[in-house]
Amino acid sequence: MVEVTEGAPWATLRVSIEQAAEIAALKIGSVSPLPNGEWRITGIRKVGVIRIGDTELRIRPKTPIDRLFYLLSRGNQWGEWFDEDALLSTTDTLHAVMADVFGRWGERVLRGGVLQGYEERHSAEPFIRGRWLVTEQIGRRFGMPLPAELQYDEYTTDIAANQLVRSAARRLLSFGSVPSHARARLHRIDRRLANVNLLTRGDDLPTIRFDRRNERYRPLIALARLVLGNESLEYLEGASSASGYLLNVAAVFEDFVAAEVARHAAASGGEVVSQHVSRLDLMGHVTIKPDLVWRRGGRIRAVFDAKYKIIKNDAFPNADVYQMLAYCIRHNVPEGHLIYAEGEPIPQEIAVQSAGVDGAVVRIYGHAVDLSCPPLEIEARMKAITDRALASRG
Template sequence: MRFGDAQVSIEPKVPLERLFYLLARGREWGNWFEQSVHLDTIANLYPAIAEGFATWAERVFRTGVVRGYRTVRAAEPAIRGRWLVSEQIRVRQGLPLPAELQYDEYTSDIAENQLVRSAARRLVTFVGLPDSVRARILRIDLHLGDVTLLTRGEPLPSVHFDRRNYRYRPLVALAELILTNGSLDHRVASTAASGFLLDLPRVFEQFVETEVTRAANPFGGEVVPQFDSALDEDGHVHIRPDLVWRREGRVQAVFDAKYKAEKPAGYPNADIYQMLAYCIRHELTTGHLIYAAGNSVPPRYTIAQAGIEIYCHSIALDQTPEEISRQVDEIVATSMHTSSM
């Protein structure tokens, strides 16, 4: 966050290059970021975001700007498309021209390009960008000069991906990230403030969901995120673990992702209480908490009175993507083994 000449930075415990790996995996962008952008030499979040955006945009636009049909309603001096006669009478009071029309136009001014250009405009306001990166982003903005900029505060348009625009998918995802999280942009008198903030617990949760689903695939069944049920018989106390693994209509394993930058008060007691409730509700003898490594926790808690064991797993996010995937594979294998005991 930047206030005039002062800047406040919140450093994640995840290395920057791994932070974008978590984003790419959790939001199912694939491994494009790891292949396309080298972040180990970039020390600041803003330049890293801008570098990734510029690199992928340049790759996408090598084959041209995608175009599509957009429905247009306009008043024009010549008739084309559908003439809205009732609208003509209401608005023009019987005058034949300009004609109130509706037609489909084949144009570059579609949602995909609107998101990209608006994100480029947002990026150039970030402080601390290298001149070379800023120049690349300005070229992207110029390349999309006929595209409408999105209005700040309005909901972002949705994009349906198919073979025509699939190459845009990572770029649009990064544009949405920039427009959604770069939400602070305020000016009071001569002091300007701007910021970009990522919800790391949510990023970690999405990553765990994607990776656990991948690792559980060979075991059959299905992994269900945010599985809603009730703890009490009357259905008043709702519980919703991050992930459950179901097979033959029954919950076989339950997981909860916990990203904690430091040890909060009572850590990890509240996590244990929560997992204990999940296990009791689904009649499980084991539950699995998945932490981002950084705070040490005992590997296992035994609640003898309930006959339940709660396993605490840590993922070292400073490792290579291959090693991180291997850690998740081990966690899932352990959970499948304990669920069958």
């Protein structure tokens, strides 16, 4: 077992050439050989656990695990579903905590009963019910009356929501180093859903539409989708020799910033658009895509970019400022806002003289959000940033 930490300047790995190539291919970080046959990894960009051959690589996050779950909750707009903040130890591994949280929520949700619903079935049966598929009967049975090719609705527990939950429980059980109490909960969930089919790996995850009847499943489905490979979570088995999962914390932070800006900007009207695509040049050769723009009255009035920095380099903050300046000039916005997941000092304001924005000065603001702070302080910080960006922009 090899353990490294996200954000560390570098770490040494004793792995084979093939394993080093796999780590590089998964874009976990930059891998380079050392004279003694070991490998150096720098710029670690993901956290989690993977197994490559007989080696397990664990990547601990620099952000406390309880804060990661807080960012996930707010960024995915799961609501106030997570009230067990104190149960997450900062020394636990991410996959162990994921198994524990999923197990707790699974038992809590299923305590209210296993959800049932109508599912369309196609089967051959010895008696007629539902709709008789005559064309299929002739094509498959060559005129034989039985078994009958049928289509009917069945009221069952084998529905998409339960398939997601059971498949996620099974996935978590396949990981090593899951605490015994969490493993026991996952086994109980699996047994409770014994009549539910597992999802096929590689297929798209089903979409669940929530209403009054299944609303209690929402937090569990959100966790299940995370475990099974939705959005920032990458399940690696099948396409390569690696198995496990990795969490892209930069993507989690970007989702969190987008959700918080949208939440706090709601009172000002307009809309917040993520990943707004446009062309920088007149010929349309260069595409730009700021993380967030606030649009009101048919035009963009504020631009934001989230920056989850792991290691600062000689290009910081110049490259970020150049990028934001291009956004501001293109969209004729006098201010741009860079939001960093850092507690360290950064330039708070950079003023650039430009005739491209109605002859005015373009101001680029840098904002630091310290993710080690309590959630209420983080939310207050995001509200202050949003209010500052939208002030007098209406």
